[in-house]
Amino acid sequence: MRVLGIDPGLTRCGIGVVDGGIGRPLxxxxxxxxxxxxxxxxxxxxxxxxxxxxxxIDATEPDAIAVERVFAQANVRxxxxxxxxxxxxLVAACSRGIPVTLHTPSEVKAAVTGNGRADKAQVGAxxxxxxxxxxxxxxxxxxxxxxxxxxxxxxxAATNRIQAAVAQAAGAGR
Amino acid sequence: MRVLGIDPGLTRCGIGVVDGGIGRPLxxxxxxxxxxxxxxxxxxxxxxxxxxxxxxIDATEPDAIAVERVFAQANVRxxxxxxxxxxxxLVAACSRGIPVTLHTPSEVKAAVTGNGRADKAQVGAxxxxxxxxxxxxxxxxxxxxxxxxxxxxxxxAATNRIQAAVAQAAGAGR
Numbered sequence: 001m002r003v004l005g006i007d008p009g010l011t012r013c014g015i016g017v018v019d020g021g022i023g024r025p026l027x028x029x030x031x032x033x034x035x036x037x038x039x040x041x042x043x044x045x046x047x048x049x050x051x052x053x054x055x056x057i058d059a060t061e062p063d064a065i066a067v068e069r070v071f072a073q074a075n076v077r078x079x080x081x082x083x084x085x086x087x088x089x090l091v092a093a094c095s096r097g098i099p100v101t102l103h104t105p106s107e108v109k110a111a112v113t114g115n116g117r118a119d120k121a122q123v124g125a126x127x128x129x130x131x132x133x134x135x136x137x138x139x140x141x142x143x144x145x146x147x148x149x150x151x152x153x154x155x156x157a158a159t160n161r162i163q164a165a166v167a168q169a170a171g172a173g174r
Numbered sequence: 175m176r177v178l179g180i181d182p183g184l185t186r187c188g189i190g191v192v193d194g195g196i197g198r199p200l201x202x203x204x205x206x207x208x209x210x211x212x213x214x215x216x217x218x219x220x221x222x223x224x225x226x227x228x229x230x231i232d233a234t235e236p237d238a239i240a241v242e243r244v245f246a247q248a249n250v251r252x253x254x255x256x257x258x259x260x261x262x263x264l265v266a267a268c269s270r271g272i273p274v275t276l277h278t279p280s281e282v283k284a285a286v287t288g289n290g291r292a293d294k295a296q297v298g299a300x301x302x303x304x305x306x307x308x309x310x311x312x313x314x315x316x317x318x319x320x321x322x323x324x325x326x327x328x329x330x331a332a333t334n335r336i337q338a339a340v341a342q343a344a345g346a347g348r
Contacts, residue, residue, distance in 0.1 A: 041268075042264060042276075043264035043265065043267060043268035043274050044268055046261050046264050046265050046268070047264075047265050047268040047269055050265050050269075070254060079257075080244060080257045083253075083254045083257035083258055083261070084257055084258060084260065084261025084264075085261070086258065087220050087257070087258025087259070087261050087262060088261060088262070088265065090216060090217035090220050090221075090258075091217065091220045091221050091224050091262065093217060094215075094217035094218055094220070094221040095221055095224075100217050102216075
């Protein structure tokens with residue numbers, strides 16, 4: 001299965017695509033960042049990111065999409081933009097009938113490093129090892145997006161099947 | 175000028191369309207609410223609201239769109255959904271080249287009632303009077319959306335011209 005992970009952000013939105021399955025080797029398909037500058041108006045930034053996410057989905061054709069769950073207790077100034085970007089990611093997935101799942105940062109850290117409180121360096125190091133890369137993907141948002149995709153693959157079959165059934169039912173209802 | 179106001183929300187997203195200008199009478203064009211139920215998955219709710227907002231814009235062809243600015247200090251559970259819906263509204267406007275402006279709740283209350291701390295009943299009463307309606311639009315989200323549109327018309331020409339220039343420049347750059 002191919003999973004596209006999205007680490008939502010207004011300045012840097014990390015995107016990482018991984019192929020794999022439970023008990024099978026993982027392969028990185030693509031990794032990158034959709035960037036916007038604070039000089040643009042908020043609506044223009046969100047539109048650029050929305051189009052960027054859509055372009056990534058359409059180019060890599062993932063079976064599932066994993067988005068980092070945003071919490072309101074995070075930094076007040078950045079959390080609104082992050083929430084808005086996560087909403088755009090959810091809509092981009094749902095409008096294409098692709099099952100989408102939210103994972104918390106600690107779920108992702110626990111899946112990839114075995115420690116839900118791992119720091120960015122540990123996550124980056126494990127992503128590099130698991131995907132057999134020559135160097136850690138930069139910036140951290142890109143590595144985090146790959147970690148999200150890996151987390152989703154490993155959390156596995158049961159959750160994914162439920163999500164797929166829900167997405168299909170919703171699609172049939174439209 | 176015709177303004178479409180959006181009071182973002184996941185359960186009830188208020189939408190109100192008003193024609194008017196500075197020193198001219200105001201006329202309500204249309205008012206309503208895009209609703210979704212909490213039984214649906216979050217991605218399905220956001221997609222339905224996004225499509226609802228787009229349908230309203232395409233049907234009423236506003237010259238400008240006004241969206242209520244969301245603050246992170248509000249209720250933690252609802253603020254994330256509200257932020258996500260406001261992001262969808264901004265993208266729907268920007269992708270159509272329609273200038274979009276955020277107004278804070280107190281700007282809207284001050285514009286419509288003269289008091290930045292007015293309650294919902296006062297806002298509803300003034301909206302009803304200003305638009306010469308027989309009764310106050312329900313639910314409050316619908317009345318708030320009309321208040322946003324009125325606020326935008328009255329805050330007026332200077333702001334709108336700046337926004338239009340920005341939107342045009344952004345559109346030209348795409």
